[in-house]
Amino acid sequence: MTYQRVALIGLGLIASSMAHAMRAHGLAGEIVGYAKSPETRAVAKDLFCDRVTKSAAEAVKGADLVVLAVPVGVMGEIAAEIGPHLKAGATVTDVGSVKRAVVDAVTPHLPEGVHFIPGHPMAGTEYSGPRSGFATLYQNRWWLLTPAETCDPQALARLRGLIEGMGAKVDLLDVAHHDLVVAVVSHVPHAIAYTMVGVADHMRRVSQSEVIKYSAAGFRDFTRIAASDPVMWRDVFLTNKEAVLDILGRFAEELFVLQRAIRMGDGEHLHAYFTRSRAIRRSIIEAGQDTAAPDFGRAPPPAERA
Amino acid sequence: MTYQRVALIGLGLIASSMAHAMRAHGLAGEIVGYAKSPETRAVAKDLFCDRVTKSAAEAVKGADLVVLAVPVGVMGEIAAEIGPHLKAGATVTDVGSVKRAVVDAVTPHLPEGVHFIPGHPMAGTEYSGPRSGFATLYQNRWWLLTPAETCDPQALARLRGLIEGMGAKVDLLDVAHHDLVVAVVSHVPHAIAYTMVGVADHMRRVSQSEVIKYSAAGFRDFTRIAASDPVMWRDVFLTNKEAVLDILGRFAEELFVLQRAIRMGDGEHLHAYFTRSRAIRRSIIEAGQDTAAPDFGRAPPPAERA
Numbered sequence: 001m002t003y004q005r006v007a008l009i010g011l012g013l014i015a016s017s018m019a020h021a022m023r024a025h026g027l028a029g030e031i032v033g034y035a036k037s038p039e040t041r042a043v044a045k046d047l048f049c050d051r052v053t054k055s056a057a058e059a060v061k062g063a064d065l066v067v068l069a070v071p072v073g074v075m076g077e078i079a080a081e082i083g084p085h086l087k088a089g090a091t092v093t094d095v096g097s098v099k100r101a102v103v104d105a106v107t108p109h110l111p112e113g114v115h116f117i118p119g120h121p122m123a124g125t126e127y128s129g130p131r132s133g134f135a136t137l138y139q140n141r142w143w144l145l146t147p148a149e150t151c152d153p154q155a156l157a158r159l160r161g162l163i164e165g166m167g168a169k170v171d172l173l174d175v176a177h178h179d180l181v182v183a184v185v186s187h188v189p190h191a192i193a194y195t196m197v198g199v200a201d202h203m204r205r206v207s208q209s210e211v212i213k214y215s216a217a218g219f220r221d222f223t224r225i226a227a228s229d230p231v232m233w234r235d236v237f238l239t240n241k242e243a244v245l246d247i248l249g250r251f252a253e254e255l256f257v258l259q260r261a262i263r264m265g266d267g268e269h270l271h272a273y274f275t276r277s278r279a280i281r282r283s284i285i286e287a288g289q290d291t292a293a294p295d296f297g298r299a300p301p302p303a304e305r306a
Numbered sequence: 307m308t309y310q311r312v313a314l315i316g317l318g319l320i321a322s323s324m325a326h327a328m329r330a331h332g333l334a335g336e337i338v339g340y341a342k343s344p345e346t347r348a349v350a351k352d353l354f355c356d357r358v359t360k361s362a363a364e365a366v367k368g369a370d371l372v373v374l375a376v377p378v379g380v381m382g383e384i385a386a387e388i389g390p391h392l393k394a395g396a397t398v399t400d401v402g403s404v405k406r407a408v409v410d411a412v413t414p415h416l417p418e419g420v421h422f423i424p425g426h427p428m429a430g431t432e433y434s435g436p437r438s439g440f441a442t443l444y445q446n447r448w449w450l451l452t453p454a455e456t457c458d459p460q461a462l463a464r465l466r467g468l469i470e471g472m473g474a475k476v477d478l479l480d481v482a483h484h485d486l487v488v489a490v491v492s493h494v495p496h497a498i499a500y501t502m503v504g505v506a507d508h509m510r511r512v513s514q515s516e517v518i519k520y521s522a523a524g525f526r527d528f529t530r531i532a533a534s535d536p537v538m539w540r541d542v543f544l545t546n547k548e549a550v551l552d553i554l555g556r557f558a559e560e561l562f563v564l565q566r567a568i569r570m571g572d573g574e575h576l577h578a579y580f581t582r583s584r585a586i587r588r589s590i591i592e593a594g595q596d597t598a599a600p601d602f603g604r605a606p607p608p609a610e611r612a
Contacts, residue, residue, distance in 0.1 A: 073573075122520055122522060123522070126587070141522060142519065142520055142522070144520075171519075181516050181517070181520060182520070184505070184506055184509055184517055184525070185506070185516075185517055185520045185521055185524065185525040186520075186524045186525065188502070188505075189502055189524035189525050189527070189528055190524055191561075191564060191565075191568075192498055192502060192528075192561070193524075193583075194564065194579060194580060194583050195557060195560045195561045195564055196494070196495055196498060196557060197582075197583040197586050197587075198560050198564075198579065198582070198583065199490070199494075199553065199556050199557050199560050200490055200491070200586070201582060201583070201586060202556070202560070203490055203553075203556075210487050210491075211487070211490055211491055212586070212589045212590050212593045213448065213477075213593060214428055214448055214450075214487060214488070214491045214492075215491055215590050215593070216428060216429070216447060216448070218491065218492045218495035218496055218499075218531050219490070219491040219492065219495050220590050221495070221527050221530070221531055222495055222498075223583065223586055223587040223590055224527070224587065225524050225527055226580075226583040226584075226586075226587065227583065227584050227587035227588075228580075230576075230577050230580035230581045230584065231577065233576070233580050234573050234576040234577045234580060235573075237567075237568045237576055238568070238571055238573055238576070241568055241569070241571070244568060245565065245568060245569060247505065247509075248561070248565050248568075250505050250508070250509075251501060251502060251505050251561075252558070252561065252562075252565075254501045254504050254505050254508070255497075255498070255501045255554070255557075255558065256558075258497060258500065258501055258504075259497075259551065259554050259558075261543075262497075262543045262544070262547055262550060262551060262554075263547070263551060265544055265547070267379075267540050267541075267544055270536075270539070270540040270543055270544070271536050271537065271540045273500060273504060274500060274532075274534075274536035274539050274540060275536045276503075276504070276507060277499075277500050277503040277504065277507070277529065277532040277533065278532075278533050278536065280503050280506070280507060280518070280529055280532075281432070281503075281529040281530065281532065281533035282533075283518045284518050284521045284526050284529055287518045287519060287521070
């Protein structure tokens with residue numbers, strides 16, 4: 001057991017998967033949960049919490065670890081509410097996809113003697129809510145931590161133990177660097193996917209049913225990542241604005257270069273460009289970050305093939 | 307048996323999957339293959355062709371069905387070569403992702419009495435080459451045909467029988483409409499995926515290893531569709547230029563609107579935009595064009611979850 005009592009504030013995909021994983025590996029004594037919605041609390045009580053409370057302040061009382069698993073935009077408000085009720089020596093972490101904004105919003109509300117270790121589990125599905133969690137979500141996934149330089153090494157080691165106990169791999173990053181890296185690998189890809197879905201939605205010359213009917217040709221992959229929780233993503237874009245706008249600007253430039261090559265009929269440029277991206281895909285498979293199965297494994301396994 | 311002799315010109319993913327599927331369902335008497343590369347021909351002879359030839363002209367002799375499965379950019383050249391050798395009454399089809407350019411390139415070279423029925427199987431994986439094919443690639447996938455109004459109904463019914471025999475669903479479309487629809491569902495999504503991979507590739511402030519390491523956060527889905535055959539995609543963009551530039555223009559506009567909302571901190575706009583795209587994802591799952599399993603089924607099946 002890593003923590004006697006863990007309080008989960010917010011009970012969606014990330015928190016519920018943590019609860020399932022902590023149970024599966026015997027990492028927490030008691031799991032206490034809080035969510036704004038009474039329905040969510042009831043589901044959580046049923047499925048993965050020992051106890052749920054009607055306020056965040058109540059949930060964190062006596063907890064050794066408090067996990068802020070709410071949208072980034074409400075982290076500050078929650079921190080202000082729980083601050084006075086935190087146990088001395090407790091660790092507070094969060095699971096927000098953005099770190100600068102969370103650090104700025106949360107830190108001022110935490111009393112001395114409480115260890116704040118910002119975190120970001122890089123795992124998820126396009127589903128959300130307390131029923132969407134499962135114990136293996138973090139298996140072999142990265143969980144980034146962005147502790148301050150002054151962070152207590154023992155508190156950090158303990159949290160790391162919990163995370164690794166759930167099957168994830170921990171990396172430590174600087175806050176600003178974290179926010180830029182995730183803008184590239186996650187935030188801007190999501191913005192682009194939302195945009196492509198938006199284009200299809202507005203096409204008047206191509207009926208929506210055709211776009212959906214023939215979506216297997218590439219478009220459906222965009223809709224998957226564009227199906228994630230709207231509140232979470234709104235907050236991500238509002239709070240990682242600088243890095244996202246930086247990368248979006250680069251993307252727009254790059255897109256115009258490609259667009260120009262298409263307009264000019266520059267086949268050599270296109271071929272060279274497309275060839276490079278194959279190599280990157282290969283690196284990702286080699287790094288163990290995706291399956292090499294065709295079509296993400298949607299296609300039948302090799303054994304079934306003719 | 308639907309055709310006594312089928313000639314496959316080009317022996318990559320699409321043709322090899324056709325051969326495997328035709329064999330599996332007993333749809334063709336003899337399967338003859340031609341590819342430019344001797345290595346490819348040898349693999350094809352080994353894996354799925356009854357006979358391979360050293361020229362396309364030789365391959366089509368006596369064939370009831372000729373399938374042009376080469377990149378769109380060389381369809382015209384191949385048609386010129388095989389035209390004089392086609393059997394009277396034979397059907398010629400192609401599998402190009404673009405139809406206007408193929409019709410314009412191929413039609414002038416075909417003798418009277420030969421039925422040309424342009425086609426586009428909307429199936430594929432990110433792999434290519436003669437070893438990448440498998441019999442179930444077309445199972446439950448759309449195969450679009452864009453026959454001219456003057457097309458012989460019997461020839462069309464026969465080809466349709468073959469395609470449905472391989473497990474695919476046939477739809478008939480007008481040539482221009484086809485090219486616009488596929489620009490939306492396939493060509494522009496691919497252009498965008500290539501671009502995003504290009505941005506990541508050029509980021510000097512974010513090392514490539516980090517982008518790859520943390521790619522599971524969304525970026526890896528882009529690299530999959532950006533890993534397809536570079537020659538095929540070069541030709542697609544060169545030959546469906548008009549529709550692609552139209553849709554890319556709309557995409558750029560839409561992206562700038564999103565970018566502006568991020569810059570202005572317009573949370574309401576972002577939330578509404580992201581909520582709409584969820585509904586489109588739902589339609590795709592309902593239309594049977596994708597799995598509802600989280601993360602394309604990369605995540606464990608429900609039964610294994612806690």
